[in-house]
Amino acid sequence: MDPEMIDVCCGLIIDGDQILLARRHPEGSQGGLWEFAGGKQEPGESLAQALARELKEELCIDLSVGDYLGYSDHHYGDKSVRLHGFICPWLPQKIVLTGSHDRYQWQAITQVDTTTLAPADIPLLHRLQSQRMALT
């Protein structure tokens, strides 16, 4: 595996046919792109523990981390990211953005705008869409 690969976890937070997207703060890396909330795994943490911590830190929400959807590798030039996606069923609560993101929105899972989505997220979105198609 690429020694520079960074493990990042993200939550595909789902409420019915909607998914939660957050926009990365314009001044940071991949600024202005929409993504699934999450962040880097820290030493000693499982991916699921890292995700639960990041959701709390970034959006002030408490959710159970559910099924592992898989991962997607993307090379951003200065670094390589292995983005691990987990399904997180939504539980109604207040979202408070704490600084990593400047906006959030719910979009229909079948109609997410991939032109403004972080590239690493697109394969995970497609996997989710395929899984749901298979169930209908």
Ligand SMILES: Nc1nc2c([nH]c(=O)n2[C@H]2C[C@H](O)[C@@H](COP(=O)(O)OP(=O)(O)OP(=O)(O)O)O2)c(=O)[nH]1
């Ligand atoms: N949290 C999150 N990060 C993502 C997603 N898709 C994607 O390419 N990334 C990238 C952006 C960042 O380079 C890295 C995650 O780092 P982070 O969320 O801890 O953000 P950060 O600002 O601390 O990262 P950085 O400036 O050090 O690159 O993974 C996603 O859906 N969620």
